[in-house]
Amino acid sequence: MSPLDDELRTALQLRAAVIPPSPDPLAGIEQRVRRMRRNRAASAVAASALAVAAIALAVPALTPSTNPVPVGPATSAPPSAVPSQVPPTQGPETLPPAPTAPVFRFEAPWAYRGDRGVLGDGFLATATREWATSKGVAEEQVELVPLYGEVFEPSGQARLVYAARVRGSVDAEYGAVTTGEAGPELVSRTALDRSVTVLLVPVPGDEIPGLYAVAAPDTGRLEYAADGTSYRDMADKAPGVGLIGLEGDTSADQVRLTYADGSTASVPAPELEGSSEPASDGLPENLLPWDFRGVPEASLVERAVRGYAEARGVARDDVEYQVLFNGSNDPGQRYTVLQAWVRGELAQVTAWIETPGRDPELQLRPVTDPGAPVVAVLLTGTPGRTTDELVVIPQPQTGQVLYDPTGTGGEPRPVESAPGLDGVVLIDRAPGADADRLVVLDGDGDLDAPTFDGRVVDLLCGERGCD
């Protein structure tokens, strides 16, 4: 054991030791449970509305809806949005009040800054058309707000930082658009949060990537800390606009804004793709970056990994994995769904199912599509049941799951996630069904843009293809 190990252990113990217990933890928990139940009930009502909307949308000759039904994401709200039931306590630290930072709003957008030439020659219209096309909506439905632009010489290449939204929708983004050989290219697209005070836009560079920080024009100063603590000024491109080159791991980096009233706010820099998980980790490039859900079941997972190793004909020690979900049901079936891979190879979704009185079952999926929006596993032969159980594991923070058992284009019914399953959905499925359909909505509940809409059997294809 190294000296650092010992010091770290001691530092954590000392730091934690000053935290007194909460006076009455149960009271707060019970209030929160009641609120979660109320939210679930409200969600169920919204889901019914969604089902009705889905019927309407199933009518032939669909027209794009400009007012999709918004439904909150499946995950719990952050603490800033959910008032704590815990009485204020004096901790070992006191945070200053949040400054009144100017938030970006489409209703009163920040002024355009930079080279006005970028707005001419039809570039803005072309960029708007490109963004509309990417969203599958008409150009007229899009509101694209130019915020900062510059033209690079001698190439004449233009770059524009923008915010855009589909009118009447919560679907909003910010990013950059550049002129390219094949027309405008949208880069660094980021969902626009309603409380955003600075738009952080990574852009590719000839040698190193750069980061634009675009804030309100009256922002006094923009600084960057590569280690999260040592700040230096960003290159001043225009009032409230800064630029800095990025190198290495940006996962701890921070951008700091100083406002006219002297208050400051710091926000984490966006992580460059792959910067926090270097290739030396040996993680497969197709790994789904989803959190583990369900109850930890180390021994079950270990048996699954051994089963996978045996199926692949490799030693157990050559196999790595990340668990997606562990579950069990009343008849005593226990199962784990994980991403497994032989070191140096790509990952594949694997399910291991243990049913009382039967041999364990290993289900191997094809090599995982890294953009997969949902994973599904079918539990069959469950003792005492006449139906199969479909376990649907959507990407975290996606929205409602809808199921159509007939697959005839009829009404898909909303399916609620059970408490504690973090969005994982269990569906009773008729044995041998082959036409049933699953729909997974995005976090905004946008019926026009489900993250998945297709046949269940396509999700259950085995390693060697679909039966």
Place this chain on the structure above:
Amino acid sequence: MDDTAREEFRSYVAARSPVLLRTAYLLTGSRADAEDLLQTALAKTYLSWERIRDREAVDGYVRRVMVNTQTSWWRRRKVDEYATDQLPERPGRDLTADVDLHDALWTALASLPRRQRSMVVLRYYEDLSEAETASVMGVSVGTVKSTTSRALAKLRESSVLLTGRPDDPRTALPLPSNHRPSDGVPA
């Protein structure tokens, strides 16, 4: 939930919440957020109580929910967080070299990515084994090893530690050379 299960849950909260609150504090770095995080995790646990058949697995379940919830909150409120130039007050601060080192470690820990920080807390505060940490995080032991190793390397490389006591063999480590911002970016 029947009365017996409810009473079991109450007993669990009474016995374990002080310990779990400390873990939540180390995960979040803030007392208020720690209370909120633990309360959320225990509320989710309450709703799942009857699904958790193995009562010995409850701690692992709560830890896992705390880690996932913390990650989820962090992703969604990245732009809402405000920092201060001033370091927080530290009650009972002792101006000795060791305390300085521990403070520096705490500051450096706050700069780690969430996943690395979670693993460090589970391994070095909760004293979970690599296998137990892997089980809570839902990853392989190999991933725990590599992630923890990278976290410790980052702590060693932390400028806070490096500038703290250059004469101390525990902190006098070579400065990394692969993480420097440059000034401008060519188009």
